[in-house]
Amino acid sequence: MFNQIFTIANRIIYQLIRDRRTMVLLVAVPLVIASIVGVSIPEKQMLDYIAPAVLAVLILFFGFLLTGISFLRERSQGTLERLMASPVSKLDIVGGYLLGFLLFAVLQTMILFFYLIYVLNVSFHGELWQIIVFEIIIGILAVCLGIFISVFARNEFQMVQFIPLIILPQMFLCGLLWPVEQMPEYLQWIARFLPLTYGVDGIRALMLQGQGLLDIGKEIGVLAGYAAGLMILASLTLRRGASA
């Protein structure tokens, strides 16, 4: 089983590496966004508050977009059908995607993290490995969300339309710019159902308050629960021997 997961992950990595423009964009775009955030927020305290959230938001955004479009192409080009007729299981496919894209998520996290800390001088009181582990959890969520949502899109244009529907509301309600506690009560209620809220809370606790992974068990639990649920839903969309 692991052999097949590695085979699929390996293929995804090669696909991305061979697409040099995508590779450059994967590194450059988060840095450009982080730079804009850094330059547009002159107040250090405010930047310290927003920067960790940017880290969580960008991993969710890119993980969702890259996986969603890759998986959509896998469906529309017929390669998924070919894979489903082969000995690989749906778990191998989802597992391969997770592993392949998480590698890029970790890479993005590290580049962004060092840029935020050493170039934009964002305050940091935690440990890097804990931040990477937490970002991997957000990455898993993003990959599962991307696979699942790709079922509802027929082409790349439609997939991009899901960003304003799936990602933007979470960005505005997760506490990226404004604390959730200061929002109207009904918005706080909605925010509690959005996974990114827990991602932002968790990463702030790790980076700003110097807490450890054990201190943010609730955030990790909610994100893992969402990821597991989406993974099951994503697997259900990959049916071999479907009767219609």
Add this chain to the structure above:
Amino acid sequence: MAKRQAATAAVEVDKASFSYKNIKAIDELTLQVPRGISFGLLGPNGAGKTTLIRMLVGLLKPKSGSIRILGQTPSRQTAHLIGYMPQLPSLYTELSVIQNVNFFARVYQMNDKRQRAKRVEEVIRLVDLWQRRQDSVMKLSGGMKQRVSLACAIVHQPPLLFLDEPTVGLDPELRFTFWEHFADLTHQGTTLIVSSHTMDDAAHCDRLIFMRGGGVIAQGTPNELRKATGKADANLEDAFLYYIHREDKSV
């Protein structure tokens, strides 16, 4: 046991039906394909050829009736016994020719690195693309993509090969080359199930069925089907029209 296995047909379909919502794609179809021959599924667009192939490779489950390939119900456990070349080239366009073929070899559990490399080279040479092996698939012509797709389907040397309209969009020379490959495969004992809507392809098959409306309207060797028209110079197109008219009259 070996005797029993040899006696089993490559494909056995017994009154299988399949519908997409209210549209009946396959209607109580019964079929037997002996091992080691090329078997054609011939019919116009919408006759049910692709649906039948997707059922045979296990991507669709019949609503009623049964399907067996090499004596077993199609499943993930039988997947290594089959090769599948879908209608679309179904390749990873960013990857090179060799990366695509190598990927499918690994998917089909060819784990020995040296043997895999040897076989990958063999099939790429077979489809005459060794000089282009490092090129991205997106840079190749339509015919070349079809050849890569064929290489991916046969790399693990399956005893049963399903080819869904493999010659669509190919020029006559390339079509001839493909049929040469297919003849080599059947000589080696591989059973080929080939769907097509061109009568040129039909003439190359050892046996074939004419399909219409999700069912079989006639089956036999190309010669038997031609002879049934009663005309000495009849071709397979005449034979197909003859069976269609006969079926219409009986309705």
